[in-house]
Amino acid sequence: GAVVSQHPSWVICKSGTSVKIECRSLDFQATTMFWYRQFPKQSLMLMATSNEGSKATYEQGVEKDKFLINHASLTLSTLTVTSAHPEDSSFYICSARTGPGLAGLGAFYEQYFGPGTRLTVT
Amino acid sequence: AQTVTQSQPEMSVQEAETVTLSCTYDTSENNYYLFWYKQPPSRQMILVIRQEAYKQQNATENRFSVNFQKAAKSFSLKISDSQLGDTAMYFCAFMKYNTDKLIFGTGTRLQVFP
Numbered sequence: 624g625a626v627v628s629q630h631p632s633w634v635i636c637k638s639g640t641s642v643k644i645e646c647r648s649l650d651f652q653a654t655t656m657f658w659y660r661q662f663p664k665q666s667l668m669l670m671a672t673s674n675e676g677s678k679a680t681y682e683q684g685v686e687k688d689k690f691l692i693n694h695a696s697l698t699l700s701t702l703t704v705t706s707a708h709p710e711d712s713s714f715y716i717c718s719a720r721t722g723p724g725l726a727g728l729g730a731f732y733e734q735y736f737g738p739g740t741r742l743t744v745t
Numbered sequence: 746a747q748t749v750t751q752s753q754p755e756m757s758v759q760e761a762e763t764v765t766l767s768c769t770y771d772t773s774e775n776n777y778y779l780f781w782y783k784q785p786p787s788r789q790m791i792l793v794i795r796q797e798a799y800k801q802q803n804a805t806e807n808r809f810s811v812n813f814q815k816a817a818k819s820f821s822l823k824i825s826d827s828q829l830g831d832t833a834m835y836f837c838a839f840m841k842y843n844t845d846k847l848i849f850g851t852g853t854r855l856q857v858f859p
Contacts, residue, residue, distance in 0.1 A: 655845060666836065666849040667790075716790065720845070731778065731797075734847065736790035 626650055627719050629737035636707055636744055644702045644740045646717030652697035653719035657734060658690070661714040673700055707744040715740045747772040749839050751850035758827045759858050765812075766822045766853045768837030774798075776842040779813065781822045784852070785833040793835070796820065824855075832857045 626649040636642045646656060655674050659667040671687075673679040673694035681687045689711075691703040700719075704711055716739040722732030748771045758764035770779070781793040796804045796813050803811050808828075812821045824831055837850040 657845065657847075664852075666851045667847075668849075669846055672845055714788070716788075718790070731795070733792060734845075738787060738789040 625733070625735045627653075627717065627735045627737040629715075629717055629740050631740060632738065633741045634743070636742070638708055638744055639706055641703055641705045642707055642742060644704075644715055644717075644742070646700045646702070646719065646737055648698045648719045648735070651719075651721055651735075653700075654697065654722060655720050656694055656700040657718045657720075658692060658700075658702050659716040659718070661716060661739070663714075667716060670702075704742065707742070709744045712742055712744045715742060747774070747839050747841065747848050749837050749848055749850035751837055751853050753853045754851075755854045755856070757856040757858060758824075760827055760829060762827055763823060763825045764827055764855065766824075766835050766837075766855065768820045768822070768850055770818050770820065770837070770839050770850075772818070772839065772841070774841045778840045778842075779811075779820045780838040780840070780847070781809070781811070781820075782836045782838055782849075783831075783833045784836065785830075790836075794822070827857045829857050829859060831855060 628647045630645045658670045661667045670685045671679045671681045673692050675694050675697050679692035694700040718734040718736045720732045720734045750769045777798045779796045783791045783793050794806045794809050808825045810823045834852045836852045839848045
């Protein structure tokens with residue numbers, strides 16, 4: 624159980640075009656989904672958090688107009704990289720969790736990660 | 746702001762041996778979670794083990810155990826009876842209560858040799 628998929632697994636696009644990455648929770652309803660970015664040989668950095676039906680919350684320094692996030696249903700979130708440039712090339716990972724609220728004392732909702740999408744902008 | 750530091754970029758261990766990965770963190774929070782995640786070559790992150798800060802007892806999951814030293818802000822992972830399938834990047838991560846934000850360290854690449 625608790626499987627998260629991403630599509631595509633690898634995408635190459637030309638500079639200036641937009642690309643959409645899908646994140647799906649296959650066997651559970653995800654109240655919250657997360658998008659991370661991972662540069663080669665580096666850590667994961669949270670880009671944004673999205674709740675179904677609400678606007679995404681972006682981390683400081685992440686351009687919301689460039690990285691459009693839509694969480695239209697409890698099983699699907701999409702990340703659209705608009706007007707992509709070579710510096711946007713990276714590995715993008717989503718995660719999803721269930722649970723009615725935030726983790727606290729005795730209440731923990733695991734984040735399940737997708738396999739990632741490698742974006743190469745030429 | 747919270748930070749997570751993994752000072753060992755790479756480690757290696759022979760199959761069946763024991764290895765310990767180090768992690769330190771900095772926070773002014775009292776209530777939080779700590780995690781170790783595994784990222785194998787397939788790149789899919791897998792939760793290995795978690796620890797709640799209020800619990801003094803160290804968490805264990807089969808061959809994986811942690812040494813949680815709250816005062817020292819240290820959280821090391823011990824892998825016993827290492828297996829070839831343990832070869833992966835291992836990330837230490839922090840999350841304070843009432844947030845969803847995972848803060849990751851820079852990772853330790855573990856290679857298990859036959």
